[in-house]
Amino acid sequence: MKKRTNWDFSNHTHTVELFKSEKGNEIRVDHFREGESNMGYIKFINDERGLSVFGDFGNWIFNRPFYPSANGFVSSMYWNEKLKTGSSQDHANYDSEVTAKELKKLIDGGLEDNGYEGKELQECKNWLERLHYLCDDELEYKCEAYRGDKPVGMDYEDIPFCKTGSIQLEIIFDAFDEICLRLKNKTNFQIN
Numbered sequence: 188m189k190k191r192t193n194w195d196f197s198n199h200t201h202t203v204e205l206f207k208s209e210k211g212n213e214i215r216v217d218h219f220r221e222g223e224s225n226m227g228y229i230k231f232i233n234d235e236r237g238l239s240v241f242g243d244f245g246n247w248i249f250n251r252p253f254y255p256s257a258n259g260f261v262s263s264m265y266w267n268e269k270l271k272t273g274s275s276q277d278h279a280n281y282d283s284e285v286t287a288k289e290l291k292k293l294i295d296g297g298l299e300d301n302g303y304e305g306k307e308l309q310e311c312k313n314w315l316e317r318l319h320y321l322c323d324d325e326l327e328y329k330c331e332a333y334r335g336d337k338p339v340g341m342d343y344e345d346i347p348f349c350k351t352g353s354i355q356l357e358i359i360f361d362a363f364d365e366i367c368l369r370l371k372n373k374t375n376f377q378i379n
Contacts, residue, residue: 191263191357196365199227208234219362229362237269244355259368263352263360279350281325289347290319303340310338318346 198221206214217231219242229242231253238249249269267279294315303311314337321327332346 190361190364192354192361194227194358194361196362198222199365201366201369217366219366229359231366240359244358245353247356247359253363255367255370257371259364259371261360261363261367263357266360266363267356279352282349282351283323283325283328285349285351286322286328286347287319289349290315290322293345293347294319301345307338307340311341314338314341 196219199219200221202218204216204218206216208214212235215231215233217233219229219231221227225243227243229240229244232239232241233253235252237251238253240247240249247270249266251269294312298308298311298315318328318332321331329348332348333343337343337346
């Protein structure tokens, strides 16, 4: 699997601490660091309730424990779903530039490729051009796209609303992958 970022973990050591909770459940703490530096440091605290990640790339709380995958990588989409709902950190933010590009693709032939024609095609193009004009302002765009008078033939799922993911979270997912690979290959980690 291709890495999500260019972050290099080759010099990071992976150490594991195992504890027991008051109820006798295992608590696993994975430390991922280069030397004694805190630069690039990631600490994973895993218990029966979920996974907490702390360190140089932000603090993230997932509502599922992390079990290393046998194939050596994790699904970003799956773990994005497991981010704790009450967290104030977003895994992605609205991207007006990407949204504008997607709208332009639809206006410049994408609608025709999806079977729109005649009067319905022209109504949809006119409406998408209005959205294109508004897409720099996320709130105005959302209001028009999802509360405005969209053409009858346009499905809400076809309206572009593009987000760009958090680079810090992508680095965390790459660290997940690295831990999975090291455990799979039984190399480059130690249990304290």
